[in-house]
Amino acid sequence: MTGTGGRARYLWLGGLVAICLGLLALAAWQLVVLERQMRIAATENMIWVFGQTQIEALNLALALSDEAALQQIQTRFDILVSRLTLLEDGPQRRFLENAGVSETLARWRSGLLALDPAQGADPAALRAHVTALVAALRTKASLVMSHEWQSQATRLDSLRHLHLLALMSVLGAAVAGLGLVAILIDRERRLMSGQLDHLRAEKLASDLERERETSENHRRFADLIAHQFRTPLAVIDSAMHRLTRRSGGPVPPELISEKAAVSREAVARLVKLTDTALMMSRLERDAVLPSLRAHDLNDLVSSVIDDLMATAWDRDPARIRQSVQTEPTVALCDPMLTAEILSNLLRNALLYSPPDCRVDVSVFQSRDCIVCRIEDRGRGMSPEEIECAFDRFYRGSGHETLPGSGLGLTLARDLARIQGGDVTLSQRDGGGLTAALYLPKDDVA
């Protein structure tokens, strides 16, 4: 159906183009013909030519009646003969034939030549002949005039006719052109609305996809939070249970302090989880505005390590080895956000490597960045795992039981990027994983 309609439209279009061009060509041809006919031909001047002949006949008659000098009569005679000869020439003769006066004129001229004064003809006979010729010409003049106006009028009619035809052709072409324009505008409109529909559909599909992703994220997030909340809550519950279950005698102070420490760590984990969730949600809403200042990254690293040690009772401060730094490592960053990133990376390094293995932390300058490198000696990650390590809710294989939201790395990278930096992971030479935080150098420093 649409195919047939399309072909019909194309036929219309082609037909209109052909009509338009054809009419324009016709108009152009008519104008060319018109231009050719516009020239004035000398034969159209016959009234003047004939009038001149009349005047010359009168002049000769005058010269003869004045009995002028022979030389003068001869000149007037010659001129009159030349006028009559002119009327005998091709175009003039045809005109006079059409006007019906040609043959009589030929007779007048032969009569005149027979009375040539140069041949000593009788002046009286010549005078009589010329007088008769003047009278004859007078009657013929009106015939010539009416014929000339007749032919002029006919020619003007034909010019007007051609002109009208050309005008109608141009008007026809204009109408065809308008039709063409209408069809083209209609096509363009269809095309535009088609494109618009397509764009709208694409946008709807992408909106839907994003909605689906968001809702999936929320679902997984809720699952994860529920799951991750359970473990610390269970730890606290079990600690409390241990303290209250002892019916016989007072609870030893060591046990209280041990269970308190365990509970506090569980609470700290809950708080951390809540903070991460809050930060993610703010990031998603673009509500995090970093306040960038110059800070020594080395100092930031030291304070983050101190905080980490303070919040976990069982952590061995000796595990983290921060290399001594001599060169300045001033970065342009937000200290709160950077501490969050470092804390996440350090926790990961401690969590995913055996408790007796060292974690090396070093801060140094590259060409245009300050870099903090955190190297652990754990199981490390395969390149494929590294590839998706920054995806939301991604948990390393075999680590599903360890505490963690699967959001830490995502958060770390997002936070680094809004400060103009980045976070990368790579395999450490000799096993383990290297996490690196890049932050822009403070230009002033």
Add this chain to the structure above:
Amino acid sequence: MSLRYHIVQTALMTALVFMAVPAAAEDVLLTLTGAVTDGRVEMTRADFDTMDWHEFSTSTSVTDGRPEFRGVLMRDALAHAGAEGSSVRATALNDYVVDIPVEDFHRFDVLAALYMDDVPLTPRDKGPVWIVYPRDNHGVLADIRYDMRWVWQLVALHVQ
């Protein structure tokens, strides 16, 4: 009838040619006045004969076919008379007068023709001199504004 008409016509034309008084070498054909040497130059057939002659065929507005014209170039004739001006007023035997810009004679090879189809032009036809434009070589010349400059029976040129 038509045949008789043509015979009569041909006979008459022939008669015209032979009966016309042939121009003697010393007869003045063309008189130039105005801005010419000493204000007046009379050109005889002998003067024409000292100049370069040219010929070409062209259609005209008053004859059929393309007669061959022979004569001298108008610009040569003007140069011969030492003419210095931008316009000439041409006068014919019957007092027909027309102004022709001298530029015409430099733009086109305009002929002061003395012969048409090898027949000398006489006052009984379009002689003694007929100004002939090379009408077929230049489209612009096929126009009434140039047709009226084809002065026949030319006898005088006033240079100004």
